Amino acid sequence: MATVQRFEDLVMFKKARELTKQIYKSFGNCKDHGFKDQIQRASxxxxxxxxxxxxxxxxxxxxxxxxxxxxxxxxxxxxxxxxQDINYLNIxxxxxxxxxxxxxxxxxxxFIKKLKAGGMSGMQFKRETRDLAAEMLREAGYIRLPNGQVVEKKD
Incomplete structure (x- = not known):
């Protein structure tokens, strides 16, 4: 079983990274600096x-x-x-x-649910966590290439 060795390969990390990128693009010209800074920091x-x-x-x-x-x-x-309520974003x-x-x-x-369901600790935790991440990659439609890169699976 292939294992995830880096957090960059986690689907949840990729989605969160995409969200952050889109937040920065969407609020880049926002004049309300307090609001813009807060939503960017949260993402x-x-x-x-x-x-x-x-x-x-x-x-x-x-x-x-x-x-x-x-x-x-x-x-x-x-x-x-x-x-959206104050018209900073269109629908x-x-x-x-x-x-x-x-x-x-x-x-x-x-991911939290699956981690909490396991009873491992220490090095076993690290190994099992990476195995769990690899399983979640497959379930989400991604595969790991021989060079270690994770890409979306094409049917």
Whole structure:
């Protein structure tokens, strides 16, 4: 079984990274700097906490970081509603960004559930976590190439 060796290969990290990129594009010209900074920081928090958690030493630390990432995804969604309500976003952009944020939340929640279902610790945790990540890659329609790159599976 192929294992995920890097957080960059996690589907939830890729989705969170895409959300962050889209948030920066959508609010790049926003004159409300306080609002813009807050939604950008919240989106960066999702990506950063996934990475920090993956690199942490224990399952419990990883789960804790993932809960923070999930909370940040909720914060982004709340701010998207505000942005739409005060006409910072059109409805199409709102729907697209909100869908990405919801998908991040679902992926993170699924990963937390699977991590908590396992009883491993230490090096076994690291190995099992990477195996779990590889399984989630496959379930989400991605494959790992021999060079280690993860790409979307084409039928």
């Amino acid at each position: 960066v928090s999702i990506v950063s906490n996934i990475a920090e958690g993956f690199e942490s030493g224990t399952k419990q630390e990883f789960v804790n970081y993932l809960y923070i990432a999930k909370a940040s995804a909720g914060e982004v969604r709340a701010q998207l509603y505000i942005a 199409e952009t709102f729907k697209h960004l909100n869908l990405l944020a919801e998908e991040c939340s679902r992926l993170i929640a699924s």
